[in-house]
Amino acid sequence: MEASPQLVEYFRTQMRTDPDMASAVAAIRTLLEFLRRDKGETILGLRESLKWATDCLTEVDSSVAVSSGGELFLRFISLTSLEHQDLSRCKKVMEERGELFLEKISLSRTKVAKLCHTFIKDGAKILTHSSSRVVLRVLEKAAAEKKRFTVYVTESQPDTAGKQMADALRRLNVPVTVVLDAAVGYVLEKVDLVIVGAEGVVESGGIINKIGTYQMAVCSKAHNKPFYVVAESFKFVRLYPLNQQDVPDRFKYKADTLRTVSDLSDEHPMIDYTPPSLITLLFTDLGVLTPSAVSDELIKLYL
Amino acid sequence: SGLGMFSTIICGFLSPLVVKRLPEHVQVDDPAVVKRLAKKLERQQIPLRSDYGYKVSLFSHLHQYSRKAPLTQLLSIPSTVIHPSIVRLGLQYSQGIVAGSNARSVALLHAFKQVIRDYTTPPNEELSRDLVNKLKPYISFLNQCRPLSASMGNAIKYIKKEISNIPSQCKEEEAKTKLLKCIDRYIEEKIVLAAKAISKYAIEKISDGDVILVYGCSSLVNHILCEAFEKSRKFRVIVVDSRPRLEGREALRRLVQRGISCTYVLISALSYILPEVSKVFLGAHALLANGYVMSRVGTSQIALVARTFNVPVLVCCETYKFCERVQTDSFVSNELDDPDDLMVTRKGKTQLENWQDVSSLGLLNLVYDVTPPDFVDLVITDLGMIPCTSVPVVLRVKNLDQ
Numbered sequence: 001m002e003a004s005p006q007l008v009e010y011f012r013t014q015m016r017t018d019p020d021m022a023s024a025v026a027a028i029r030t031l032l033e034f035l036r037r038d039k040g041e042t043i044l045g046l047r048e049s050l051k052w053a054t055d056c057l058t059e060v061d062s063s064v065a066v067s068s069g070g071e072l073f074l075r076f077i078s079l080t081s082l083e084h085q086d087l088s089r090c091k092k093v094m095e096e097r098g099e100l101f102l103e104k105i106s107l108s109r110t111k112v113a114k115l116c117h118t119f120i121k122d123g124a125k126i127l128t129h130s131s132s133r134v135v136l137r138v139l140e141k142a143a144a145e146k147k148r149f150t151v152y153v154t155e156s157q158p159d160t161a162g163k164q165m166a167d168a169l170r171r172l173n174v175p176v177t178v179v180l181d182a183a184v185g186y187v188l189e190k191v192d193l194v195i196v197g198a199e200g201v202v203e204s205g206g207i208i209n210k211i212g213t214y215q216m217a218v219c220s221k222a223h224n225k226p227f228y229v230v231a232e233s234f235k236f237v238r239l240y241p242l243n244q245q246d247v248p249d250r251f252k253y254k255a256d257t258l259r260t261v262s263d264l265s266d267e268h269p270m271i272d273y274t275p276p277s278l279i280t281l282l283f284t285d286l287g288v289l290t291p292s293a294v295s296d297e298l299i300k301l302y303l
Numbered sequence: 304s305g306l307g308m309f310s311t312i313i314c315g316f317l318s319p320l321v322v323k324r325l326p327e328h329v330q331v332d333d334p335a336v337v338k339r340l341a342k343k344l345e346r347q348q349i350p351l352r353s354d355y356g357y358k359v360s361l362f363s364h365l366h367q368y369s370r371k372a373p374l375t376q377l378l379s380i381p382s383t384v385i386h387p388s389i390v391r392l393g394l395q396y397s398q399g400i401v402a403g404s405n406a407r408s409v410a411l412l413h414a415f416k417q418v419i420r421d422y423t424t425p426p427n428e429e430l431s432r433d434l435v436n437k438l439k440p441y442i443s444f445l446n447q448c449r450p451l452s453a454s455m456g457n458a459i460k461y462i463k464k465e466i467s468n469i470p471s472q473c474k475e476e477e478a479k480t481k482l483l484k485c486i487d488r489y490i491e492e493k494i495v496l497a498a499k500a501i502s503k504y505a506i507e508k509i510s511d512g513d514v515i516l517v518y519g520c521s522s523l524v525n526h527i528l529c530e531a532f533e534k535s536r537k538f539r540v541i542v543v544d545s546r547p548r549l550e551g552r553e554a555l556r557r558l559v560q561r562g563i564s565c566t567y568v569l570i571s572a573l574s575y576i577l578p579e580v581s582k583v584f585l586g587a588h589a590l591l592a593n594g595y596v597m598s599r600v601g602t603s604q605i606a607l608v609a610r611t612f613n614v615p616v617l618v619c620c621e622t623y624k625f626c627e628r629v630q631t632d633s634f635v636s637n638e639l640d641d642p643d644d645l646m647v648t649r650k651g652k653t654q655l656e657n658w659q660d661v662s663s664l665g666l667l668n669l670v671y672d673v674t675p676p677d678f679v680d681l682v683i684t685d686l687g688m689i690p691c692t693s694v695p696v697v698l699r700v701k702n703l704d705q
Contacts (some may be wrong), residue, residue, distance in 0.1 A: 204681070204690050240688045242508065242582070242615040242680055276690070277677075292692035299689070299696050 004056050007034060011057055020133060024069030024234050025105060027057045031073055032098045035091065043090060050074055062255040064200030064208050064271075068237035072301070076101045108232040108285035109134055113141040116195070116230055116283040124149040124192045127184070130156035130210040131165040132197025134230045138283075143172050150175045152187050156210060158268065184216050188223045198231040200251070201284075203240045203298055205276035205291025207231070208251065211269055214244075217278035226280040233286050236298050241273045328450050329636050332363045344447070347440035348384040350377035352447045356642050359665040366450070367639040373397045374448050388417040389441045393448035402550075404588050404624065405494055405522050408454045411445070412486050415462060419482050423475070430478050431469040438463070450638050453589030453597070453626040461489060493623040497685035498523055501619055502530040504683050505584070508617060513538040513581045516609075518570075519599045520550040520557075521586025523619050528584075529561050539563070541580060545570040545601045547644040547668065570601050577612045587620040592698060593629045594676035594691040596620075600669045603633070606678035615680045618691070622684050625698055633672040642666035 010033060014026040034053045040046045054070035077094040112134055120126065120142040126149055128135050142149065151169055155178055156162040162178055169176040179187050188194075194216060198207040207213070207229050220227040241247045250258060252269040261267060276291030283289075286297055330336040331354070344351050355369035375394050382390060392414045395401040401410045415438070422437065424430045442459060445451065451459070465485045469478045505527045509515070515538055517524050528540060540558055542565055544551025551567065558565050568576050583605060589597040596602070596618050609616050630636060645666045646655045658664050676691030686697060 203688060240681060242617075243613075245510075246508075292690060295690050295693040296696045299693065299700065 007053055007056055008060050011060060022065060022069075022109075022133065022232070023061055023063055024065040024232075025102070027054075027061075027066045027069050028073045028098075028102055028105070028234075030057060031070060032095065032102065035077075035095060035098060038091075041087065043087065046091070046094075047074070058250070059255055062250055062253070062258065064237055064239075064251050065235050067251075068200055069234045071238070072234050072236075073098065073101060075301075105232060105234050105285075108234070109137050111285040112230050112232060112283050113137045115288055116228070117142040117145060117147075119193070119228065120147055120149055121192075122147050122149075125152070125190055126150070127152045127154075127187065127191040127194045127216070128165070129154050129162075129196045129213050129216055131161035131168075132230070134197045134232065135195055136165065136168055138195065138230055139169065139174065140172060143174055150177070152177050152179050152191060154179055154181050154184060154212060154216070156212060157181055161210070181212050181215075184212075185219045188219050188225060191225060193226045193228060194220050195228045195230060198229050198235060199271060200237045200239070201229075201231050201235050201282065201294060202237060202273070203295055205279065205282070205294040206241070207274050207279065207282075208237075208239075208241075208247065208271050209274065211272045214272040214274045214278075217274045221278050227278060228281050228283065229279055230283045233284050233297070233301075236294065236301060238298070244273055247271070247273050326636075328366060328446070329364055331366050344443060347443055349440055349444050349447065350374060352377075356659060357665045358639070359667045361634060362637070362639055362667065362669075365637060365639050367642065368397070369643065370398060370641045371643075374444070384440055385444050386414075386418050386421065386441065388414045389444060393445050396445065396449040403520065403522055404452055404454045404586075405621075407452055408458050408623075409490060409494065411455050412458060412462075412490055416483055416486050419479055419486075422479070429471055430473075430475060431467050431471065434466050435463055438466075453628070454624045457623050457626065458489065462486065493621060497621040497623070498526050500685040501621065501683050502527045504688055505617070505619060506531045506534060506536065508582070508681075508683075509536050509538055511537040514541065514579050515539070516541045516543060516577070516580045516583045516605070516614075517554060518543045518551070518583075518585060518602060518605050519545070519548070520554040521619070523621070524584050524586045525554055525557050527619060528558060528563060532561055532563050539565065541566045541568065541576055543568055543570050543573060543576075543601075543605065546647075548599075550599070570604065573605060573608050574612075577608060577614060580609070580612075580614050583609045583614055583616045585616065585618050587618050587624060588671060589628075590618075590620050590625045590682065590694050591630050591673070592625075592627050592695055593631070594694050595630055596674040596676075596679060596682075596691070597630070597671055598674065600633075600672045603672045603674040603678070606674045610678045616678060617681045617683060618674075618679050619683045622686060622697060622701060625694060625701070627698065630673055631675075633669070637672075638670040640668040640670050642668050644668050 007030060011026055011030045014021070014029050015023065031050060031053055035050065038046060038049060040049055051074065054067070054074070057070065058067050077097045116138045128151060139151065151174055153162045153165045153176060166176045166178045196209060196213055196216070198209050200208040202208060217227050249264060252271055253264065253267055254270060257267055279291050281288055281290060282294060289297065327336055327340050341351050352368055352374050354367050355372065356367060358367050373394055374397065375390060378390065392410055395410065396407065401407055422434060424433060465482060469481065501523060509531045515528070517540060531538065540563055542551045542555045544567065555565055555567050585598060585602055585605065587596050587598045591597060606616050645668055646653050655666070658666055679691045682689050682691055684697065689697065
């Protein structure tokens with residue numbers, strides 16, 4: 001079994017070398033490397049150690065995507081592991097399938113962008129929340145198709161990630177305005193559509209995303225503006241929150257906060273849950289889905 | 304290979320335009336259908352039960368029977384056509400002694416086990432065909448005593464399939480033991496183990512300090528609450544009840560016996576009590592293919608008011624209760640109970656005693672109603688937690704398994 005600090009170090013290096021890569025992809029790369037270096041003797045032992053490795057990574061980066069990506073990876077490679085008698089051959093098959101999985105998901109952002117950019121019409125005004133690399137890719141594709149559009153980005157406290165998004169869009173020569181989180185209701189009457197990313201897509205068809213997304217969704221519903229979500233399929237997670245309280249604490253707060261602070265009632269949660277009734281469509285690499293179709297896809301992926 | 308490998312390809316066979324015949328029990332106002340039923344019952348030597356009392360016009364297409372005239376009074380004892388355990392079962396159904404979806408299915412399966420034990424194949428006949436034919440009059444009889452529930456329908460389909468799959472060279476004793484084992488396994492898997500699996504998922508959704516609202520008496524919901532209490536979750540329960548069945552009292556008795564703190568209200572106090580509630584747990588009689596939940600009358604009212612107060616509504620239902628039927632309202636297919644149940648005697652006076660004499664008065668005692676999927680947040684089944692709209696996917700997955 002590989003020592004835990006080596007694992008974490010590999011994960012952090014992956015994140016550093018390619019800042020455009022999703023944290024889930026980095027986690028899966030780390031798990032694949034872990035699989036290669038594993039010196040276990042039994043398949044069951046291998047599964048156990050992979051699960052332990054996923055838990056380690058979730059402790060470092062407590063996002064929903066890491067945990068969902070890890071679980072999907074495990075399911076994907078271990079579904080046919082029982083065919084071969086020889087452990088080394090099994091491991092080889094698992095590694096090949098892991099590479100295949102990684103290849104597929106690295107193409108997922110392009111697939112999503114291809115599906116979504118057609119929904120952005122010429123002259124559209126788009127509102128987005130915080131900084132999402134998938135949304136950025138979609139807007140890049142739309143700009144490459146010579147569409148003219150303007151973007152409003154919320155500043156997204158407490159880490160003001162919206163400013164990074166605005167800088168990236170300015171580099172694409174897209175007119176962009178940074179608005180306060182509190183100005184979402186004010187700006188919605190000018191806007192044609194709302195596009196946000198997601199950290200996790202839950203079984204009900206709702207999403208878990210940066211805090212402030214739920215507010216934006218409620219306001220969009222009140223203004224009858226379409227609310228689109230773009231997410232890769234490895235973000236589908238087997239969670240079913242009934243309301244905001246039902247989201248587990250390990251996703252709401254950063255990993256260090258959970259370790260150091262004992263009374264969480266003073267802490268600000270980093271994410272919130274948007275129920276499926278407020279979402280118009282989800283764009284994923286599995287296709288354009290309505291929120292009720294997400295459960296069907298999840299049943300196909302997990303059952 | 305890849306993520307796409309998980310999707311299965313299902314071949315749909317396009318059949319020519321076939322008009323499916325409506326079941327007889329929703330066409331009572333059509334005299335041709337009633338005549339056809341009478342002929343069928345005469346052939347099977349089962350007495351025809353007559354309707355009782357004035358029926359409200361919107362529901363005149365449904366049967367309305369009186370409990371004071373059970374079908375067994377018209378039978379000759381001992382009956383040559385119907386097995387005695389089926390006669391007993393029919394009486395238990397029509398008098399309301401055995402009530403509740405799971406209880407009725409289990410009683411039906413036990414009665415069928417007795418039938419199979421006492422069965423002997425007549426000469427020149429095959430067990431796989433003759434036994435199925437023997438069961439047909441029993442099912443008509445039970446249907447006359449009380450309309451079959453969706454869960455009973457699925458159980459009967461399963462048994463018929465198992466019987467017809469018995470190979471012809473199988474000896475009678477062997478076949479009978481095999482069938483008895485199948486029935487036991489069905490009860491064990493679909494009802495007992497399913498309840499355990501559902502409790503496991505449901506307990507995750509019960510947190511300390513919760514105030515849970517339940518309606519009527521659902522064996523599954525009671526089981527979940529008792530299990531959660533054993534696992535030391537701190538919660539209290541509000542039991543909502545309604546006339547004329549007052550089933551909530553049974554649920555109240557069961558929960559209080561375990562030591563769970565309960566409050567008891569009638570359904571008219573629902574909007575008063577809902578601000579205190581954190582979750583609503585409902586049982587289901589059947590889950591329809593379009594995601595609608597068929598349950599005891601009053602359930603859709605509770606779901607509607609809970610949605611207005613933004614309280615999550617969780618429906619607990621085993622997968623054997625999923626049926627392929629589609630229904631969007633509570634009128635098209637329902638059950639009318641004895642209208643005399645609505646009469647109430649207080650201080651020696653019964654107000655509606657002579658309701659039959661008043662020509663413009665009709666008493667309506669509905670048994671089921673249908674809740675749309677927008678009011679239900681989550682359905683907990685033995686396969687996991689699914690949204691209401693995913694019922695067709697589960698049906699598809701189940702059909703593939705079989």
